[in-house]
Amino acid sequence: MGKQYAILRVQKCKGAAIGAMQYHNDREPGKHTNPDIDQTRTRLNREMRSHVDYEREVQARIDDGYSGERKVRKDAVKLVEGIVTASPEFFELADDDKVREFFDDAYRFCCDEFGESNMVHFTVHMDEETPHAHFGFVPLRDGKLSWKEFFPNKMALGKMQDRFYGHVGALYGLSRGEKRGDGEPVKRH
Numbered sequence: 528m529g530k531q532y533a534i535l536r537v538q539k540c541k542g543a544a545i546g547a548m549q550y551h552n553d554r555e556p557g558k559h560t561n562p563d564i565d566q567t568r569t570r571l572n573r574e575m576r577s578h579v580d581y582e583r584e585v586q587a588r589i590d591d592g593y594s595g596e597r598k599v600r601k602d603a604v605k606l607v608e609g610i611v612t613a614s615p616e617f618f619e620l621a622d623d624d625k626v627r628e629f630f631d632d633a634y635r636f637c638c639d640e641f642g643e644s645n646m647v648h649f650t651v652h653m654d655e656e657t658p659h660a661h662f663g664f665v666p667l668r669d670g671k672l673s674w675k676e677f678f679p680n681k682m683a684l685g686k687m688q689d690r691f692y693g694h695v696g697a698l699y700g701l702s703r704g705e706k707r708g709d710g711e712p713v714k715r716h
Contacts, residue, residue, distance in 0.1 A: 531614040532704050533696025535633075535688055539674055540606040540663065548608055549581040552650045552661045563655045571653035575634045576662070578648045581606070585647055585665055592644070594670030604674040606647065607666050609637070611691075612659035613701055625699070630660055632695045637662050639694075640687065641677065 540548060551561070554569050578584055585605050593599065611633040618626060630651045638646055641664040649662040668676040678684050685706060692703035 529616075530702045531617045531700070533692050533699070533701040534612045534614075534704070535609065535691040537607050537609040537678070537684070537687075539604040540608040541602055541604055545581050545585060545606050548606070548661070548663065549578075549648075552648060552652075554654075561655075565654050568654040573630070573651040573653070574648075575630070575651060575660075576646050576649040581647055581663065585663075588645060588647070588665040588667060589672060592665075592667045592670065593672050595672065599672055603672060604666055605672070606663045607641070607674065607677070609662045609664075610659055611637070611662065612657060613696075613699070615657045617699065617701060618658050621699075626658060629695070629699055630658075632698060633660060633691075634662075636691055636694050637664070640690065641666075642668070 554564070554572065589599060589605065599605075611630070613629065617629075621629070634649050637649060645664040645667055647663045647665060649660060651660045652658065666672060666674050666677050678687070689703065692701070696703060
């Protein structure tokens, strides 16, 4: 069996995409386009950060913590959406308690890394082939709403993944993905 990796990725989320994220993450009734969802296992999903409405909660956090003098731009990054998972082999070999502990540790990492008050949601999906968690946080730091406050450059993303590996992945015997050299294309594992 090859290496098993700890995985954490983030992406910018603006405007209307915020509601679409909630539709997928909460498994709201309707026609989901993802054929990998096994609705007989949806009851196993776990909501670790309770929420009602992403858009309202994002706006409430901005209203509470933003101290800039300018109005927040319509195209501002208001939510950073992320995913936490591991190689499928990890979950095949892990018992239910170990899987629960992995996501508990990942949630604690995200709260520490991005600010617990900034966290909008953290949802563990057990109803797809590989268990994973979707999380979202408002990129608010020192009164500034900015992706760049958290990720000023690509190296900052890599350092965040190093910290995730150190605080979570290493605890479970997982590997850190191969780092990309400056100017190299993204590596796929």
